[in-house]
Amino acid sequence: MGTTEHVVIVGGGTAGWLTAARLGAMANRQFDITLVESPSVPTVGVGEGTWPSMKATLQAIGLSERVLISECDASLKQGTLFHGWRTGAADDSYLHPFSLPPEYASKNIAEYWRRDGLRYPFHEVVTPQALIATTHKAPKTADTPDYAFALNYGYHVDAVKFAALLRQHSVSRFGVRHIEGHVAGVSSDSAGFLTSLELEGGDRLSGDFFVDCSGQKALLIGDHFKVPFESARHVLPNNRAVVAQVPYNEPNDEIHSCTQSSAQDCGWIWDIGLQSRRGVGYVHNADFISEAEATQTLRNYAEQSVGAKVAQDLACRTLNFEPGYRGTPWTHNCVAVGLSAGFIEPLEASALAMIEQAASFLVESFPVNRDLMGPASRAFNRKMESNWASIQEFLKLHYVLSDRDDTPYWQQACDETSISEGLSDKLALWQIRAPWHPDTPRIDELFPAASYQYVWLGMNGHLNGVIGSAGQGGKDHASSSADLDPILFKVRERALQLSRAMPGNRQLLNALRMNNPSATVTA
Ligand SMILES: Cc1cc2nc3c(=O)[nH]c(=O)nc-3n(C[C@H](O)[C@H](O)[C@H](O)COP(=O)(O)OP(=O)(O)OC[C@H]3O[C@@H](n4cnc5c(N)ncnc54)[C@H](O)[C@@H]3O)c2cc1C
Incomplete structure (x- = not known):
């Protein structure tokens, strides 16, 4: 046998x-x-960049979180903040946080946005994480046990x-x-x-x-x-990245609580804050930009935060992938x-x-x-x-809802002929109901329906040809906004409470490092 x-x-x-x-x-x-x-x-x-699932993985192997934080320059990641993906305008940004919207198991809060064509940012009001993460605060205090949290998080390592x-x-x-x-x-x-x-x-x-x-x-x-x-490649054509490590200006500079993802002419730049440095990378489609131009774009991006001298001296590395x-x-x-x-x-x-x-x-x-x-x-x-299939669908969603057509890269990335049938069906169904559990039927789905909600609404997908929305008389099958207000009020209260209680990201990491058991714990 x-x-x-x-x-x-x-x-x-x-x-x-x-x-x-x-x-x-x-x-x-x-x-x-x-x-x-x-x-x-x-x-x-x-x-x-990791997901919150990494907490369970590390627990399963009996690795102390404080050891991870001390040994791997790690910080706590609360989601991804997307800049410039919708229109490229200065105020164009949205958050895909790791916390779920309120009453997620039974109530589709995103439906209010779809039905009423709400324009205020979904992510900002449905989770306290938006306020905490965008003000460089931590998702827990130094007294919170390893892997426990007030707001869900993964890691930057x-x-x-x-x-x-x-x-x-x-x-x-x-x-x-x-x-x-x-x-x-x-x-x-x-x-x-x-x-x-x-x-x-x-x-x-x-x-x-x-x-x-x-x-x-x-x-x-x-x-x-x-x-x-x-x-x-026919769905997601990016095939190269130029990467670099960027120093902080001062040792106590704020550490971002989210991965920053900034859209560029031929791709997007990630920006990840560790304790001692940042990691940045320009992911792009090599058909539209040379390696030298991509490298210069990354340097220009870094220059905005660290100045021309440091940016031009960065050691940049190119990674090709199919x-x-x-x-x-x-x-x-x-x-x-x-x-x-x-x-x-x-x-x-x-x-x-x-x-x-x-x-x-x-x-x-x-x-x-x-x-x-x-x-x-x-x-x-x-x-x-x-x-x-899920990865392709979910990543493609970030592109297809974009209004950007300012470069050949964006025209190709948003091209509807590169959308799978699965995503196409979802987009059609979201005209009559917002993303919801039937879209993600497996118990071990990589991306929950909440992730689809954050990206779809973050990209203003609900303002685009939605059937039964405000102005088209679709109010009879959904709750009234009077139901929504108390839910959002509670979120706001919790956000203010956490904002007072949570330390800064760096402050927490310093405290955890000082309290490092320097040993692994029992699984
Ligand atoms: C630009 C870029 C950005 C990324 N960002 C993220 C991110 O933010 N989050 C995320 O989750 N993932 C990200 N990834 C993916 C992530 O880097 C990888 O999934 C992860 O590092 C695992 O890599 P690996 O161990 O499979 O391969 P590698 O790290 O390449 O390791 C390969 C190993 O194989 C060994 N090997 C090769 N040939 C032989 C041989 N003949 N004999 C013996 N050993 C051999 C090498 O020595 C090496 O030890 C990114 C990838 C890229 C390219």
Whole structure:
């Protein structure tokens, strides 16, 4: 029956070490784990924005939040603030926060905006997080236990330090064997199942189950198994990023509580605040802008906050990527996790969340023997296929509602012929009801209906040809605004209360660093 006694992970980036830690922390684990990483192939070194799901992932591996904050330059992220996506005007911005609107389980608050064509910003009034996050305040106080919160949050982390912390934790806590070696060859049996890897220098590494976390190289899933790559360029064409690290002007400068995402002529720039520096990157479509122009655009952006001298001296790095994914990331006894499985632009920082979901699946449905590889792989592949479809739909939503047509890039990005049937159906249905739970029927959906509400209303989708809205006599099937006022009043009260109680983001991080147990806690 072929019991799974030895798991071999190829690649020591965030995907490899996160998977190693999750498997290592499995209760009653009856297999060994070896992670091999090449000394000559660097990790991608980006991936600084996470989702709130990372809290549960870190808890599952017994890693203290204070250690994360101390070791990884981490800060707390409360959502993404989008600038210039609708019209490009100076006052054009909206927030996609991590907190849900009030009474979310049973009441579709977004419906008031759709029905009445409300123009005041949805995000600003349906969650206290808008006030807290946009005033650089923290979502918790220093007394709040690890991972608990007043307002939901994820993290901004230094990607290289994060992978290093996960490595140290996996090795010391779970006994994961770490080998530095460059995989140069692969052996398989007559049924096509992998049996061992050959390392440069001649060593051989045998295993029963292999996890391909080799990044864009996709050594096992691509080079060996030749699993087809499904390009997503026709939907989301961005395929290059120029990235840089920007110093703060003063050590005590405010730390943004959200990822900033600023639309540009040929893409968008992310801006992430860590404790000791910011991370910025210009994601763009290489068909419309040269690498040199993109680099200059990033420098110009940085110049606004740090001045010309610092901006022109920034060390900029270019990363090329083909947007897309492997249709069947798990084949035989090999599963691809991380960049080897695919990547689509980091507009909503979904890549680490995909790694978390993949690792969770492996923990919950670990193929303890070869007979289970087939059923487990089919279930995994279905789940990932569905996730990739959701990512494409949700990211595309950010573009298609834009009024921008000021550059060829925006004309192409908003082109309706690049919209999937699923998104097209949603947009049609939202003319008669706002985004709601039926749009996201799976219990483990990547993006909840609330996320669709924040982006759809943030982009003023409800003011665009909505059926039954204000002026078209559609009030009879929905509650009156008198119902809404007390709900929003409560949100406002809570926002003011939290605004008084919450420390500044940096203030909280300083306090947590000083109170770092410098040790990992029990899972
Ligand atoms: C521009 C950009 C921005 C991003 N921003 C975000 C974000 O904000 N949020 C988010 O969630 N994600 C983001 N991502 C994605 C995120 O960076 C990755 O999902 C994450 O870092 C995981 O990468 P990885 O471990 O799969 O690959 P890598 O970090 O590339 O690691 C690959 C590993 O494989 C090893 N390897 C390669 N070849 C061999 C070999 N022959 N033998 C042995 N080992 C080998 C390497 O040594 C390395 O250790 C971003 C990606 C890009 C490109």
